[in-house]
Amino acid sequence: MTAVQPKPTSVGETFDSLSPATDEVVGTYPIHTAEDVKAAVERARVAAEWWAGLGFAGRAERLKGWKGVLTRRLPQLCQVVRDETGKPIADAQLESVLAIEHIAWAGKHARKVLGKQKRSAGLLMSNQAATVEYQPLGVVGVIGPWNYPVFTPLGSIAYALAAGNAVVFKPSEYTPGVGKWLVDAFAEIVPEQPVLQLVTGFGETGAALVSSGVDKIAFTGSTATGKRIMASAAETLTPVVIEAGGKDPVLVDADADLDAAADATVWGAFSNSGQTCIGVERVYVHEKVHDEFVAKVVEKSKDVRAGSDEAAQYGPVTMPSQLAVIRRHIQDALARGGKAVLGGEDAVGDRYAQPTVLVDVPEESEAVTEETFGPTVTIAKVRDMDEAVERANSTKYGLGSTVFSKSRGVELAEKLRTGMTAINAPLSFAGIASLPFGGVGDSGFGRIHGPEGLREFARTKAIARQRFTAPLTLTSFSRKESTDALVAKLVTILHGKR
Numbered sequence: 001m002t003a004v005q006p007k008p009t010s011v012g013e014t015f016d017s018l019s020p021a022t023d024e025v026v027g028t029y030p031i032h033t034a035e036d037v038k039a040a041v042e043r044a045r046v047a048a049e050w051w052a053g054l055g056f057a058g059r060a061e062r063l064k065g066w067k068g069v070l071t072r073r074l075p076q077l078c079q080v081v082r083d084e085t086g087k088p089i090a091d092a093q094l095e096s097v098l099a100i101e102h103i104a105w106a107g108k109h110a111r112k113v114l115g116k117q118k119r120s121a122g123l124l125m126s127n128q129a130a131t132v133e134y135q136p137l138g139v140v141g142v143i144g145p146w147n148y149p150v151f152t153p154l155g156s157i158a159y160a161l162a163a164g165n166a167v168v169f170k171p172s173e174y175t176p177g178v179g180k181w182l183v184d185a186f187a188e189i190v191p192e193q194p195v196l197q198l199v200t201g202f203g204e205t206g207a208a209l210v211s212s213g214v215d216k217i218a219f220t221g222s223t224a225t226g227k228r229i230m231a232s233a234a235e236t237l238t239p240v241v242i243e244a245g246g247k248d249p250v251l252v253d254a255d256a257d258l259d260a261a262a263d264a265t266v267w268g269a270f271s272n273s274g275q276t277c278i279g280v281e282r283v284y285v286h287e288k289v290h291d292e293f294v295a296k297v298v299e300k301s302k303d304v305r306a307g308s309d310e311a312a313q314y315g316p317v318t319m320p321s322q323l324a325v326i327r328r329h330i331q332d333a334l335a336r337g338g339k340a341v342l343g344g345e346d347a348v349g350d351r352y353a354q355p356t357v358l359v360d361v362p363e364e365s366e367a368v369t370e371e372t373f374g375p376t377v378t379i380a381k382v383r384d385m386d387e388a389v390e391r392a393n394s395t396k397y398g399l400g401s402t403v404f405s406k407s408r409g410v411e412l413a414e415k416l417r418t419g420m421t422a423i424n425a426p427l428s429f430a431g432i433a434s435l436p437f438g439g440v441g442d443s444g445f446g447r448i449h450g451p452e453g454l455r456e457f458a459r460t461k462a463i464a465r466q467r468f469t470a471p472l473t474l475t476s477f478s479r480k481e482s483t484d485a486l487v488a489k490l491v492t493i494l495h496g497k498r
Contacts, residue, residue, distance in 0.1 A: 015201070017176050020316040020351070021086040021308040029176040031201040034208035040168050040197045041212045044139040047193035048166035052136045056111035059162060063107035065189040067100050070182075077181060081149060084175045086308060086315030087272055095151035098431050102155055102449060105433035106162035113451045114163060114458055123494065124487070127470040134458035136164030137215035143206050143229070144179065145220045146172035146318055147275040151430075154182070155437060155448040156218035156241070157196065160457040166195045170209050174318055176200040207232060214238065216457065220277075223442045241446030241456055243438055245371040246277045246399030249392035251412055252293055253385055253405035254286040257424070261404035262296035264426035268402070269377035270304050270355050273314045275322075277443075278400035278420070278427055281372055283379045284388035290381040297357055297379065298342050306352040306375065316351045317374065326353050326374030333358050333367040333378070343376070363391065371397070385412055393417045399439035402426060419443065 017027040032040075051059065070077060074096060081092035114134035121128040140160040144153030149171060160167050171179030176198075183198040190196070199205055210217055210232045216239050219229050223244040233240050250268070252261045268280030285293045304313045317323050327348040334340065343356030356376040361367055367378050382388045385405070389412060392401065401418040402425075403409050409423040419439040420429040429435050436447035447453055472487065473479050 015173065017084055017174070019083055019086065020174075020318045020320075026083045027177040027180075029180070029200040032199040032205050032208075033201075034204075034212075037168070037199050037205060037208040037212050040194075040199055041139055041141075041209075041214055043194050044166040044168055044197060044214075047195045048136065048138050048164075050193045051161075051166055051190075051195045052164040056115065059164065060107040060110065062190050063103055063158065063162060066186050067103040067107075069185045069188060070096065070100050070103070073185070077150065077178075080177050080181050081175075082315075084177050085146065085149065085318055088310075088312065088315060091272060091314070092150075095148050099151045099154040099158075101431070102151075102433050103158040105450075106158045106454060109434075109451070110162040110454055113454045121464070124474075124490070125464075125470075127466060127468050129465045129467050131463045131465075133461050133463070134163070134455060135461050137457055137459055138165060139214045140165045140167050140457055141209040141212065141214040141217045142167055142169045143209065143217065143219045143221065144169065144171045144175075145277075146174035147272060147277070149175035149178040150182065152220050152243075153179070155453070156220075156457075157182075159448060159453040160216075160218070161196065163454050163457040165215070165457055166193075166197075168197050168199060168209060168212075168214065170199045170201070170206050173200070173202050210238065211236065216240065218446075218448070218457075219243070223444075226444060241438070241448065242444035243277070243446075243448065244399075244442060244444040245373075245397060246279075246439065246443050247281050247369070247371050247395050247397040248278055248400045248402070248418070249282045249284060249416075250280050250402045251385060251388045251392060251404065251416075252283060252285040252289065253403075253408060253412070254288040255406045256286075256289065256404035257406070258289055258293050258296055260424065262293060262300050264402060264404070265297055265377060265379075266300045266304060266355075268426045270301070270375040271314055273306060273317050273353060274326075274375035275318060275373055278430060280377055280402070280426070282368060282392070283377060284382050284391055285379060286385065286388070287381050287383055290379075294341060294357075294359060294379055297377075301342050301355045301357060304355050306354055314375070317353055320351075322373055323348055323350070323353060326372055326376060329365075329367040329370065329372045329374075330356055330358070330376060333361045333365045336362045336365050338362070338365065338367070338378070348374075363394070369395065388412075389415045396442040397439070398441040399443035400427065400429065417441075419447075 013031040016025045078092035116133040119130040121130045142156045186196045220243040226242040226244045338361035347354040358378045361378045398418045401416045401421045403412045413421040422428040436452035437449040438447040
């Protein structure tokens with residue numbers, strides 16, 4: 001079901017990108033070698049100086065032009081996404097529109113977030129003028145995923161570009177065509193220098209990018225791969241931002257809007273065939289409304305169907321190997337006493353996985369502890385929201401989360417050990433460009449999006465400038481004992497109060 005993955009041992013080797021719905025070849029792309037990647041990074045070094053020299057206003061204008069191209073050619077971009085992922089056009093459009101919003105935000109706000117800022121020098125150093133600015137890192141390597149091949153990588157690429165860096169982008173081997181489309185569109189607006197370059201291939205190409213001497217790596221993918229990237233990057237002290245997996249929970253309180261919570265659960269669990277790092281995988285429901293909630297979820301799920309036709313709500317499982325993981329998690333849950341109130345083992349085919357809703361699943365089951373990355377969801381009954389928070393936090397992951405509660409939404413959200421929480425709406429934090437995106441624990445570290453995302457791709461530069469000679473000379477061997485005594489007295493007055 002997948003193309004043969006040849007080793008990149010000779011110049012000119014290629015690989016095919018296949019439609020996961022039909023196995024049809026939708027494109028052929030080069031396998032870039034370590035030498036190819038190194039050459040791309042060297043070109044990016046020159047391009048980075050030119051790009052940084054444009055300043056915030058110049059870069060903002062180019063980014064504005066890029067998002068204009070994406071917007072005007074949105075149907076074309078969505079078709080490329082559908083060809084390589086199998087997802088419905090509407091879902092391809094949703095992720096593309098969100099990505100366009102992020103390009104716009106990054107370009108517009110880069111100067112305000114990264115420009116020179118004054119800081120207080122304090123009383124002892126009052127003769128100094130203190131400033132902080134954020135300078136470009138240089139060249140950023142971005143390794144993108146296949147599940148959201150527009151939205152996710154552009155969350156790093158757009159912010160890295162807005163901060164003044166050149167970018168070398170390695171898309172997933174499952175979606176190289178989407179990556180090429182985005183890079184080609186950028187080149188139309190920025191033809192002067194290779195500010196955004198594409199390298200394609202498999203794991204070897206990604207590994208070459210990590211060890212190529214880039215100034216930072218932004219990676220989205222599995223926790224296991226993220227650990228390998230960190231280990232490799234450590235050899236050259238290359239900093240990384242890792243956005244890895246999740247096992248994201250939903251909490252449903254007794255006073256929740258059950259229709260809204262059920263609808264959010266169904267969409268969050270099954271959209272994109274469940275292949276969403278911030279998708280819904282676990283739900284903890286107050287015992288007073290558990291049965292009613294489960295009934296609503298099942299009812300709303302009955303008409304949700306995977307397929308490649310226009311009426312299907314979501315498409316195939318992109319990675320064939322993932323079907324075995326989905327099937328194993330369902331089997332394990334059922335073997336441990338769980339029940340499938342919708343779907344089950346038979347819901348997993350050789351290309352598509354239909355919705356599965358599991359209840360009474362023990363917390364130690366794989367379906368609860370490990371990322372399934374498929375259209376399944378577990379629903380558990382809890383005595384109160386304190387138990388719900390405890391169970392939700394009992395995981396090695398900590399990416400996204402959602403709370404449905406009319407009276408305690410903010411309180412519960414603040415208790416969840418996740419990087420992001422939505423209250424009374426599904427995954428809303430991902431669409432708000434000013435909010436940082438990222439996780440804790442095995443979900444990774446660092447942030448993309450928002451001011452934090454811009455600063456993630458900049459180096460902090462502190463500058464102290466003497467405005468006039470200080471009456472007390474502290475940093476000199478010629479200072480007098482009386483100066484030390486005066487400083488000690490001054491510090492005591494300022495900071496010695498009980």
